[in-house]
Amino acid sequence: MESLANLESFVRSADLRGFSAAARQLGLTPAAVSRNVAVLERNLGLRLFQRSTRKLTLTESGERFLDSVREHVDALNSALSVAAVERAAPAGTLKISMSPGFGMDYVLPLMPEFLRRYPHIRLDWLLENRQVDLIAEGFDAAIGGGIELAAGMVARPLAPLHVIAVASPAYLDGRALPETPEDLAAHEGIAMRSARTGRVRHWSMRDGAGREALALTRERIVLNDPEAMCRAALHGLGVALVAVQHALPYLDDGRLVRLLPQWYADLGSIHLYYAGRSLMPAKTRAFVDYLIQAAEQARLTQRLAGRAAAGAAA
Numbered sequence: 001m002e003s004l005a006n007l008e009s010f011v012r013s014a015d016l017r018g019f020s021a022a023a024r025q026l027g028l029t030p031a032a033v034s035r036n037v038a039v040l041e042r043n044l045g046l047r048l049f050q051r052s053t054r055k056l057t058l059t060e061s062g063e064r065f066l067d068s069v070r071e072h073v074d075a076l077n078s079a080l081s082v083a084a085v086e087r088a089a090p091a092g093t094l095k096i097s098m099s100p101g102f103g104m105d106y107v108l109p110l111m112p113e114f115l116r117r118y119p120h121i122r123l124d125w126l127l128e129n130r131q132v133d134l135i136a137e138g139f140d141a142a143i144g145g146g147i148e149l150a151a152g153m154v155a156r157p158l159a160p161l162h163v164i165a166v167a168s169p170a171y172l173d174g175r176a177l178p179e180t181p182e183d184l185a186a187h188e189g190i191a192m193r194s195a196r197t198g199r200v201r202h203w204s205m206r207d208g209a210g211r212e213a214l215a216l217t218r219e220r221i222v223l224n225d226p227e228a229m230c231r232a233a234l235h236g237l238g239v240a241l242v243a244v245q246h247a248l249p250y251l252d253d254g255r256l257v258r259l260l261p262q263w264y265a266d267l268g269s270i271h272l273y274y275a276g277r278s279l280m281p282a283k284t285r286a287f288v289d290y291l292i293q294a295a296e297q298a299r300l301t302q303r304l305a306g307r308a309a310a311g312a313a314a
Contacts, residue, residue: 003274004076008037010048010075014066014134015152018056024135025152025275029279034146074276090286091120098143101227101246102270107143110294117290121283129195129225130278132193134275138174140284141274145243146267154286155271158295159245163203165215166247166256171236178259179214181205189217193224203241203265208307215241215265232257244304245270264306 001104004233012022013033023030042049048062050307056064061124098107111123126132131147132139145161165184178184192201200222206212219237233240234255240247250256272291274284295301 002268003036004073006036006043007038007069007073009033010040011066011070012152013037013049013056015060016150021135024138025185029183031148036289042095069195089120090118091184092281093122093124094141094281094287095124095126096138096141096143096281096287097126097128097132097137098137104144105249106245106298106300107291110291110298113294114287114290117285118155118283123212134273136283140281141287142163143270143272145270147271147273149273152276153273154276155273156243156292158272158291159270159300159304161267161270162244163205163241163267163300163303164244164306165205165239165241165259165263166230166233166251167239167259168234168236168255171233171238171282172257181213181260181263182218184239184259188220189236190229190232191217191219191222192229192241193222195224201241201305205260205263205265207262215263217241241265244306248303266306269292270304 008026009022012025013019016022016025019030019033023033026033037048046061046065047059048058048065050057115121131144132142134142134153143158147155149155178187193199194201200219203215204212206216217239221232223232226242229240229242230246230250234250239259247256251258271287274288
């Protein structure tokens, strides 16, 4: 009978396209993973991978074998993981990445109760506006929007990622309020530059009736951080198109006003993402389960939705 270590090394190497990435996920050395796969190939009498100095690709036999064993390996690992969780209290350092605004405004307030429940967990957070490579950078989980999932990753939605138009009362004083996104062309704009592409972002907005329209302002200032865009709007520099999560604290206290309350740009969801469910450490499972439940109780889906009137409306 083939060992689980050999099968797990094969499945993870296939999912992650390399022995090194599989080794990081399994907590082994690349040499050990390569050796496990070689033993499996010898026992089966099949070549499962084509190897080169730059990449690892499955052979036809490898693809067929992967299809036949993946579900069973994942099921067995899940059973073992559940057993481990039941006998071990969650403990250790929990390394998480998330954007500064969402982390400080919506996740950090949930942590006192989490740490009360799990006193042996220590939080280590990276607050940064970028998507991280969980395996390569050693993170247990991350929170972000507009992410591209790598093989073996799981994403759980926490809240919608909707962009709305906001401005300060001082800026709006004496100006005509826009009635459609096209009317924003008459207003000074606070634009967002994408950190990934370096280009200025432009949004197509929609309303409840399904109509769509391009929202373009006269770009007066371009920034690369949504929190900075909100601060610029507070100073009366123009209209900012930002995600509800960033604007909501200022809408709640009246320092910003929402324009076009029926219109928003839908960018998908803010997700909690982490490595596949198998072999998940107890500390990570505790955080995932707690945060999903806490987000529901905090009604983040309703609070951060751009539909209808999230926050104050003009």
